[in-house]
Amino acid sequence: MPETEEDILRQLMVRSTDDLFASPAAATAAIRRQRRRRMRTRVVGAAGTAAAAGVAVGVFVSSSPGTAPASGGGSGTKSPVAPIRLAAQQTLLSLSAAAAATPRPSGRYVVQAEDTVTTDVYPAGTQTSGGSTLKHQVIFTETGKKTSVIDTTNGSDITYQDLSNSGKGDPFGDTPPAVLNDGPGTEPTNAQLDAMPTSTEALRAALLADAIQQDQLSFMRGPKPTDDDMIFEQAAVVLWDPNLSPDLRAALYKVLAGTPGVEVKSDATDSSGRPAVEISRFEAWSKQEVEAFEDAKTGATLESAWVGPSANYAEDLYLSVTYINTVPADPYKS
């Protein structure tokens, strides 16, 4: 009977594939590939005078379209002359020491963070203002997972997110979810982060292995990243996590210090104007520069940016990272 055969075939298909599980790294790899396409408009052509003066023009980072730029930092303040490599190493080792001396809170705590993201794409030379800025409040638990996010778009419309494995939350609705749920598992836990090696060579190998897994190089057409490209970017990605152990953060800076092509500017400012150590590296294969802005006193990451020579830009900026001892009674209204 055809129905029976169809049912049997259905069962066979389900049973023969029910041990196949997608790797969480697949989503990360897709996102990373997209991020590389997000590039920052650089100061070029008619803006050259301003560029020489170290002022960012051409793209405004603002809370609402058409307002003044919030940033004088980022790549706009980048020196055209690469620092001396020895000085770069010394700065990074100082950063490593600062990170090692900054303890991570222990016990039950929550990290609240906000980040500003500007990702709109503007053809070079055609857009001089606008952009969208998203403010996020990210809640971390003691397990290190991002559990819930409040997004405030352009400072007015609020969209509540409830990242849930079960999918039973109210993702991207207009009402706050009732409970905090674990994220879908794409963010590393504290235990996973703590399991990473902290010796420089072992950490380089671990970062490279992670990057290779995530980048899926077989799908890349044209130039491909070198090992150093992947190690630097993977280190920058891991540094973005505010919940790293002091030892791991310190080790990451040592890895960066040993990566050929790294440039360091110790007197930079991030997009919000805060003093920062700017760590950057140009990737020849993608023709973009990966940048990280760090707090010299604590070794904490303030901003990450992906900068292209003439197209678009992307940056993620921590406005605040606050450690508190108890979970807020209603974190969605805090």
Place this chain on the structure above:
Amino acid sequence: MDRKQERAFEVFVAESGNFLLRLATLLTSDTGLGEDVYQETLHRLAARWSRVENPRAFCRQVMHNIVIDQARLQGRQVPQIRLAAEHDNSDPRSADPASAVELRPVLLDALRTLAPQQRMIVVLRYFDDRSENEVAALLGVSTGTVKSAASRAMARLREQPGISGLITQTETDTTVQRIRHA
């Protein structure tokens, strides 16, 4: 894709990734190719995430395009045979991993005997539970074509000796389950 969209994308992949990987495996009748198609589908989805209204439907369409494109490129070449042992994705979370490992090569071998379009129709109809109309719309063919192709595909599968044995085994399992539930 901004961070908000990235999180939405991650949620979608967390919820649909396993299904999509399994769908891709069946559509390609190859675990390795299925993983590649799955990954490429995610990349294409990520590139268009902000403009995609129905991500699952988009993924189905992308997978169909990739599989058909690959089939056209390969033409009448004899498909390469992969060694099952070199790419075994079995996972201990499976309810019955041994069963899946045993069943998969036989089923995939049988699916590989179908034309790509037939395989697409069978998988979408019976694994993805898409209606004849939905499959017809996705593939750009008539409902009648879907019906006839599905019928021919079933007849072809019925001829496969390995599948015949599995059908017998499955019928036995189903009978046992019915008895237990009675």
